[in-house]
Amino acid sequence: MRTLRLNSRLDAHALSKRFAEAGRLQIEDFLESPDVKKLAESLSSLDWRLVLNSGARHVDLPAAQLAVMGEPRLAAIREEVKKNAAHGFQYLYENYPATDIAEAGQLEHTLLAAIHETMNSEAVRGFVRQVTGEATDFCDMQATRYSAGHFLTVHTDDAPDKNRKLAYVLGLTEGWSPTWGGQLQFLDARRNVTRSYAPKFNALSLFRVPTPHHVSQVSSFAAKGRVSLTGWFRTR
Secondary structure, X not given: OOOOOEXXXXXXXXXXXXXXXXXXXXXXXXXXXXXXXXXXXXXXXXOOEEEEEEOOEEEEEEHHXXXXXXXXXXXXXXXXXXXHHOOOOOEEEEXXXXXXXXXXXXXXXXXXXXXXXXXXXXXXXXXXXXXXXXXXXXXXXXXXXXXXXXXXXXXXXXXXXXXXXXXXXXXXXOOOOHHHOOOEEEEOOOOOEEEEEOOOOOOEEEEEOOOOEEEOOOOOOOOOOEEEEEEEEEOO
16 A cells, blocks of 8 residues: 655754643644645545543544434534533544544545554654654554534543554645634643644644643534544554
8 A cells, every 4th residue: 555755845953942842733735735635625524423421421422323323312412512511521522533543544535644654654653753752553543523513621631551652633624714713722730722723635643641631613614524644642
């Protein structure tokens, strides 16, 4: 399988200075343009499923299940999500768990399999090590789509026994307006937003774990979904 190509013009040394300042950065033009455009266009065919949490429990709702649930049940779920989001950790968006499907030997989407292999390659992990100083063994991945009303409240990505060193978001939506929401925002100890990354096409947002952050709610008037690949660079 042919992997996608890392942008050969990226300056890892200059980027490492920026990363050292705050433990995060957004790298524009991460992949070669023809490759990433084909990848982005291909993700519209994914079998997206709605995901949310009920307390500590992850809930995965495939499209077929949503179709038979009925509007009253879906409305009740939305109300419960809204109530929980006001005062606690809550998420609501669509995803496609690429790594889980790949590990089951069922990742048949050619370009998604290619980017999964690319992000796990020595070329990318070596580049990430140069930029961040973190040596990692592998990278896991999910495709995500945040449509109107979707969000992810404040959390740090720290999870026992997961060995997450770095979190990443690779933006795959062109022409996103900052007024549509969906921004990756970082917070200090007093819950002040210290940095905000608007979704950018072919930009890799990279930050240390643990770091408090959230994805702001996508507005009701957003013209399309915020599509990206997200996950963590981890050690074994």
